[in-house]
Amino acid sequence: MRRGGPLSQPTSNAAAVTSDETRTGPRQRVLENGVRIVAEELPGREGVSWELSLPVGSVLDPGATPGATALLWEWQDRGAAGLGARQRREAFARLGVRGGGASGRDRSVVAGSGLVDVLADGLALTVQEVTDPALDDAEFETARIHALEALDALEDRPADRLDEELNARTFVGPHARSAMGTVAGLEASTPDAIRAHRDAVVGPEGATLVIVGGVDPEAALDLAEAVLSDWRGAALRPSGPPSWAPAARHDVAADAEQAQLGWAWPLLPAHDPRVAAQALGLAVLSGGMGARLFREVREARGLVYAVDAGARAVRGAAWGTAHAATTPERVEETIEVVQRELANLGAGVNEDELARARTLLRTREAMQADASAGRAGQLMRDLLLLGRPRTVRERLDALARPARADVDAALAAAPCDTPTLVVLGPEAT
Numbered sequence: 001m002r003r004g005g006p007l008s009q010p011t012s013n014a015a016a017v018t019s020d021e022t023r024t025g026p027r028q029r030v031l032e033n034g035v036r037i038v039a040e041e042l043p044g045r046e047g048v049s050w051e052l053s054l055p056v057g058s059v060l061d062p063g064a065t066p067g068a069t070a071l072l073w074e075w076q077d078r079g080a081a082g083l084g085a086r087q088r089r090e091a092f093a094r095l096g097v098r099g100g101g102a103s104g105r106d107r108s109v110v111a112g113s114g115l116v117d118v119l120a121d122g123l124a125l126t127v128q129e130v131t132d133p134a135l136d137d138a139e140f141e142t143a144r145i146h147a148l149e150a151l152d153a154l155e156d157r158p159a160d161r162l163d164e165e166l167n168a169r170t171f172v173g174p175h176a177r178s179a180m181g182t183v184a185g186l187e188a189s190t191p192d193a194i195r196a197h198r199d200a201v202v203g204p205e206g207a208t209l210v211i212v213g214g215v216d217p218e219a220a221l222d223l224a225e226a227v228l229s230d231w232r233g234a235a236l237r238p239s240g241p242p243s244w245a246p247a248a249r250h251d252v253a254a255d256a257e258q259a260q261l262g263w264a265w266p267l268l269p270a271h272d273p274r275v276a277a278q279a280l281g282l283a284v285l286s287g288g289m290g291a292r293l294f295r296e297v298r299e300a301r302g303l304v305y306a307v308d309a310g311a312r313a314v315r316g317a318a319w320g321t322a323h324a325a326t327t328p329e330r331v332e333e334t335i336e337v338v339q340r341e342l343a344n345l346g347a348g349v350n351e352d353e354l355a356r357a358r359t360l361l362r363t364r365e366a367m368q369a370d371a372s373a374g375r376a377g378q379l380m381r382d383l384l385l386l387g388r389p390r391t392v393r394e395r396l397d398a399l400a401r402p403a404r405a406d407v408d409a410a411l412a413a414a415p416c417d418t419p420t421l422v423v424l425g426p427e428a429t
Helices: 068-076 085-095 116-131 137-156 158-170 183-188 191-201 217-228 275-285 292-299 328-345 351-369 372-386 392-400 404-413
Strands: 027-030 036-041 047-054 098-103 108-115 208-213 249-253 259-267 306-314 317-326 420-425
Touching: 027 217, 036 217, 036 372, 047 116, 047 372, 068 098, 068 137, 068 183, 068 191, 085 116, 098 116, 108 116, 108 372, 116 208, 116 217, 137 158, 137 183, 137 191, 158 249, 158 259, 158 317, 158 420, 208 217, 208 372, 259 306, 259 328, 275 292, 275 306, 275 317, 275 328, 275 351, 275 392, 275 404, 292 306, 292 328, 317 328, 328 420, 351 372, 351 392, 351 404, 372 392
Parallel strands: 036 208, 249 420
Antiparallel strands: 027 036, 047 108, 047 208, 098 108, 259 317, 259 420, 306 317
């Protein structure tokens, strides 16, 4: 699409300032087939990013073939809408579009970014991977090899393997599954079985598309509707929130020199009105070099190579995680110190800590919102977790409002006194 067409807006130095005074705000539309589309303009930008999310992941994998969704995403990337894998790569290259996709536990995505001029062609090329994949038998084994290689590579990425082990022991049922599947599940899969899985779970109902950049929102919605309105497929199969496993310690042997330690505990869900206050409290725990974990575990005692904490969420549930990497000899001391800091957080924060955390989080929000891909991610997260998009100002104001008493109350409501713990490393640990 040519610059100067209906999707573009005049640019100026003043328009490059991304604020609520210059943003038009998110616009949305729900198509008859169930696709929800949200578009937002970033004035003065020449680029645009888009992301299509589907409520499809390993939680919906058939029991006999864990990894079916991961394998489907590998396979559909190898041809769509009459173009083979190489032809699609060449088409993306001609447009200058950076595309990608990934499958997860409760959702999977395809995404792209490029100049505004190529949005129409780039968006169509991206979503065809989901709406019109070739699923050619000749490409199936290559897709399976790639899926198996991704699983095997975990052995060389201990922090990622820890994440998988921690997830498997934090939940029970479908949410405990790895998004990458298992070797047995991938090897047992057949082309017909994966096609049947796709027919059962992939469709427009529940799909969400976000477009952000130097575009007129209404024109972007019209374009997206033209691309997606004819898509047909499976009805929505919501997975539901995860079920928690009893909190316990799990020691997992691994051929590694370091020990990886991981903790997980329930948090207030995203729709809870106290969640912004909770986020500020977690930033006191882990948010730069002034945060408690870095100061107490690494700086004061030198126990770890790395230490951090954060939050994760799906619709209806959220959980905190912490990670530390240390030597086998210092595992028990590290556990003691980290768990003390996790438990102490429930006792509250001081004003200096809160001010630092507030500045950190609001700065991160503002900087992320200034990039089209970052802002698209913010909107998608709001849509999936809250069911509605928020403006940048809403997000910043949510972090500005909580007082110290609010933060203390939110932390006390979801304390980390009995977390799940995974210790991954040499058997001596």
